[in-house]
Amino acid sequence: MPKYYDVLDSNELVVLHEVSNLLTSSLDLKESINCVFELLHSRLGFMKGILTVVNQTTMLPSIKVSYGINSEEFKSQSFKQWEAITSKVLQSRGPMIIPHLDEAFDISGIKNVESVEDESFICLPLILGEDIFGTLAVDFLFRDDENLQFIIKLLDVVALLIAQELKLKKLLDIEKESLRKENVSLKHELSEKYDIHNMLGKSKVMRDVYQAIKQVSSSNATVLIRGESGTGKELVAHAIHYQSQRAAKPFIRINCAAIPESLIESELFGHQKGAFTDAFETKIGKFEAAHGGTIFLDEVTELSPQMQVKLLRVLQEKEITRVGGLDVISVDVRMIAATNNDLEKAIQLKKVREDFYYRLNVFPILLPPLRDRNMDVLLLAEHFLERYCLDNNKSISRISSAVSDILTYYQWPGNVRELENCIERAVIMCNGDIVLPKHLPPSIKVLEDEEVFSFSGNVSLKDKVSRYEKKIIIDMLDNVNGNISKAAKSLHTTHRILGYRISQLNIDVDKIKAS
Ligand SMILES: Nc1ncnc2c1ncn2[C@@H]1O[C@H](COP(=O)(O)OP(=O)(O)OP(=O)(O)O)[C@@H](O)[C@H]1O
Numbered sequence: 001m002p003k004y005y006d007v008l009d010s011n012e013l014v015v016l017h018e019v020s021n022l023l024t025s026s027l028d029l030k031e032s033i034n035c036v037f038e039l040l041h042s043r044l045g046f047m048k049g050i051l052t053v054v055n056q057t058t059m060l061p062s063i064k065v066s067y068g069i070n071s072e073e074f075k076s077q078s079f080k081q082w083e084a085i086t087s088k089v090l091q092s093r094g095p096m097i098i099p100h101l102d103e104a105f106d107i108s109g110i111k112n113v114e115s116v117e118d119e120s121f122i123c124l125p126l127i128l129g130e131d132i133f134g135t136l137a138v139d140f141l142f143r144d145d146e147n148l149q150f151i152i153k154l155l156d157v158v159a160l161l162i163a164q165e166l167k168l169k170k171l172l173d174i175e176k177e178s179l180r181k182e183n184v185s186l187k188h189e190l191s192e193k194y195d196i197h198n199m200l201g202k203s204k205v206m207r208d209v210y211q212a213i214k215q216v217s218s219s220n221a222t223v224l225i226r227g228e229s230g231t232g233k234e235l236v237a238h239a240i241h242y243q244s245q246r247a248a249k250p251f252i253r254i255n256c257a258a259i260p261e262s263l264i265e266s267e268l269f270g271h272q273k274g275a276f277t278d279a280f281e282t283k284i285g286k287f288e289a290a291h292g293g294t295i296f297l298d299e300v301t302e303l304s305p306q307m308q309v310k311l312l313r314v315l316q317e318k319e320i321t322r323v324g325g326l327d328v329i330s331v332d333v334r335m336i337a338a339t340n341n342d343l344e345k346a347i348q349l350k351k352v353r354e355d356f357y358y359r360l361n362v363f364p365i366l367l368p369p370l371r372d373r374n375m376d377v378l379l380l381a382e383h384f385l386e387r388y389c390l391d392n393n394k395s396i397s398r399i400s401s402a403v404s405d406i407l408t409y410y411q412w413p414g415n416v417r418e419l420e421n422c423i424e425r426a427v428i429m430c431n432g433d434i435v436l437p438k439h440l441p442p443s444i445k446v447l448e449d450e451e452v453f454s455f456s457g458n459v460s461l462k463d464k465v466s467r468y469e470k471k472i473i474i475d476m477l478d479n480v481n482g483n484i485s486k487a488a489k490s491l492h493t494t495h496r497i498l499g500y501r502i503s504q505l506n507i508d509v510d511k512i513k514a515s
Pocket residue numbers: 198199200201227228229230231232233234235236340380416417420
């Protein structure tokens with residue numbers, strides 16, 4: 001063991017610098033104090049050390065780190081003396097220095113006889129301002145008074161550094177606790193608004209949807225999500241998965257409309273090498289990849305009746321066979337399907353098999369169109385405003401009341417997605433602090449010009465119908481960049497009839513094209 005007097009000439013600043021580095025190098029105080037004791041031992045020959053920390057709530061002391069003391073010594077008489085000194089130091093808030101331990105008497109007046117060498121003992125309070133954080137006690141060989149003074153001076157600074165660390169920890173703990181409380185209260189506040197996994201909406205219809213999601217999440221039941229385009233079906237599928245016990249396992253989406261018929265089986269169930277011309281390698285399918293998790297079959301009505309039969313079997317048997325393979329592979333997968341099609345009509349048209357429909361329809365969730373959840377529109381609009389401001393590095397503070405009126409009364413044929421796109425566009429268009437009607441897409445803005453939605457006063461049925469008709473035509477023209485032929489086709493009418501209505505309803509097609 002190196003003797004402290006060998007290194008006495010070493011610059012005390014170097015030691016202090018190392019101590020300070022050690023204290024700030026780790027977030028784990030216990031670990032860094034241990035390193036400090038190790039350093040004091042190797043550089044100055046300290047033999048034993050104890051850091052006692054006072055709990056800042058109960059003010060009770062406890063040993064945080066001990067160095068060089070074995071379990072036997074903990075039970076010894078001299079250790080009891082250490083303990084007694086520590087509590088005295090805590091009470092008096094002053095240091096206790098015993099140059100020669102063998103000459104000291106313990107608290108009960110018994111002379112300490114266990115010490116064989118001439119040891120010194122120092123116990124310093126860890127104080128910063130009014131706060132006392134604990135004590136630092138060390139035991140080392142006595143050399144001479146000068147050396148003792150040097151060590152006292154050095155330890156004084158070490159104690160201050162440790163006290164600073166403990167104060168910092170105390171402040172961090174207070175901040176952590178206040179953040180935790182704030183987090184809990186924000187979560188509580190949010191739960192009233194958001195309720196489920198990224199889904200916004202406080203309307204009764206949406207609360208019913210949340211309830212359904214909560215109910216079904218804990219089960220393994222197949223879920224069928226129905227709703228118009230842009231109503232949030234994919235969000236619901238996510239919510240179910242992430243609320244379920246499968247959350248840590250994969251969630252795999254398959255867009256049934258986007259995969260060619262010839263590839264879908266291999267995509268879903270995988271294939272063996274050589275199963276078909278391009279099968280150069282054995283590949284696992286989405287069902288195997290989703291094992292333990294959830295598979296989301298989006299636009300499920302696009303699957304061919306043959307595939308429906310195969311899926312039905314998988315759902316019943318919970319087994320798959322790779323294309324070209326012989327082995328039967330067990331899979332544990334929860335299935336969620338979604339469609340915006342009229343399923344009953346699809347059955348009539350023989351696009352969807354009835355048995356498949358019944359198997360899917362175990363737990364249907366119907367997402368209401370945005371026009372049926374009017375009270376959520378502004379909530380969603382503000383949410384998207386915040387998000388797209390962040391994305392586009394803009395600071396728009398609010399939506400004008402005129403825009404709020406327009407958004408609230410608009411019928412949103414494209415549902416939440418259309419609202420999201422509308423706000424994204426407004427954020428891009430707006431260079432000021434407030435979103436104004438001029439920042440909205442023409443299909444919405446034009447209507448505002450003519451107060452289409454304010455049905456106050458004496459408005460005849462004919463007028464109301466005309467206004468809606470105008471809105472529908474403008475929306476469609478906006479979708480197809482003002483192309484009348486395309487709009488006519490989508491609205492199942494002729495170019496001539498649509499052209500006539502456009503002129504009757506005073507729709508400015510050029511303005512729509514320009515936008
Ligand atoms: N309740 C909601 N809260 C927040 N964002 C929503 C909500 N509903 C939908 N959205 C957002 O609207 C967009 C469309 O949602 P999503 O893709 O889930 O709709 P969809 O019903 O699957 O549409 P499609 O039938 O066209 O596939 C997404 O960007 C989604 O994040």
